Amino acid sequence: MSFVEYGDTIQDGDTAIVFLGHESMFPVKVQHGTVTQTKYGVIRHSTDLIGKKYGSKVTCSKGGWVFILHPTPELWTMNLPHRTQILYSTDISIITMMLELKPGSIVCESGTGSGSLSHALIRTVAPTGHLYTVEFHQQRAEKAREEFREHRVEHLVTVTNQDVCKNGFGVSDIADAVFLDIPSPWEAIGHAKSALKAEGGRICSFSPCIEQVQRTCLAMEEYGFTEINTLEILLRVYNVLWDT
Ligand SMILES: C[S@@+](CC[C@H](N)C(=O)[O-])C[C@H]1O[C@@H](n2cnc3c(N)ncnc32)[C@H](O)[C@@H]1O
Structure with a gap:
């Protein structure tokens, strides 16, 4: 894993994103012997993460699951x-x-x-x-x-x-x-x-x-700069409904 190159498999030392949902994710430093607590139970890095593919669905100790995402700048x-x-x-x-x-x-x-x-x-x-x-x-x-x-x-x-x-x-x-x-x-x-x-x-x-x-x-x-302009960037998100 690197932030500029995709790696297929989760490795010791990687920074991975634990994805519980769009409003709920957090980064984790992958380390042999370490465990991470989530509301769905524990993730054991040695057995649940290292060697698995990025994007895998991992079942936590209480039976709930999370996705492990490859990190990106976003x-x-x-x-x-x-x-x-x-x-x-x-x-x-x-x-x-x-x-x-x-x-x-x-x-x-x-x-x-x-x-x-x-x-x-x-x-x-x-x-x-x-x-x-x-x-x-x-x-x-x-x-x-x-x-x-x-x-x-x-x-x-x-x-x-x-x-x-x-x-x-x-x-x-x-x-x-x-x-x-x-x-x-x-x-x-x-x-x-x-x-x-x-x-x-x-x-x-x-x-x-x-x-x-x-x-x-x-x-x-x-200092001689030209074509100077000032912008404010506003993002508007639409909730679009449609019939299937
Ligand atoms: C708002 S933060 C920058 C955030 C950054 N763009 C980001 O996306 O994470 C401003 C930073 O500029 C640093 N800073 C302020 N004045 C500075 C200066 N004269 N020289 C260098 N760093 C400065 C502050 O210590 C602070 O960490």
């Missing part, structure tokens, strides 16, 4: 341990598209936060691209590194523990795109420009407050 976003506010799939999808990311892209991101966006970026740029992600909170940076190792994507990402507004991304002239999700993005626009390739690239900044957006747009203009 499932991780729905189930990850929150250390910060995170980005969700609706925003992530438009960010990925508007930054024109594809396999081989080089992306800079700050802050890493809980790694929700990072996992999606890594999957998009794999197998030949790279994510440089900057987080100034030491424990969050270390936890993100640990998760990238556990999810077997560490070769696709560099986590740097520093203040992006003071010290930038640690790279220059290599990025195709830069993404910012920090409280004062306007202070990082100059560093974003230095990180981007000399021929240019794309930048996106995510902010909850319009005052932050205004200051960031102004800074982008001052």
Whole structure:
């Protein structure tokens, strides 16, 4: 298993998703000798998980059953341990598209936060691209590194523990795109420009407050960015009924 490559069989050390229903799932680190409690009873990793195919229906000790799913960035976003506010799939999808990311892209991101966006970026740029992600909170940076190792994507990402507004991304002239999700993005626009390739690239900044957006747009203009626009992405779900 890796977050960028499908593995058929559940193995020791994998991160798997225990699916009880669409509103009820959680991630589990598969380990020989470990058990996981669910409302349907216990799952024994050695006998119930390791060696079984992803997607298997596993019967728990009280007779109820769950599905064991292969992890994806989308499932991780729905189930990850929150250390910060995170980005969700609706925003992530438009960010990925508007930054024109594809396999081989080089992306800079700050802050890493809980790694929700990072996992999606890594999957998009794999197998030949790279994510440089900057987080100034030491424990969050270390936890993100640990998760990238556990999810077997560490070769696709560099986590740097520093203040992006003071010290930038640690790279220059290599990025195709830069993404910012920090409280004062306007202070990082100059560093974003230095990180981007000399021929240019794309930048996106995510902010909850319009005052932050205004200051960031102004800074982008001052640093020579063009075609600046501001979007709010709203997802509307319909419950469609039909006769059979
Ligand atoms: C809202 S979270 C990012 C969430 C992330 N986009 C995700 O999807 O999980 C913002 C993160 O930026 C970090 N941060 C804030 N200012 C920063 C700075 N100047 N340099 C680096 N990281 C910063 C915070 O510590 C926090 O972890």
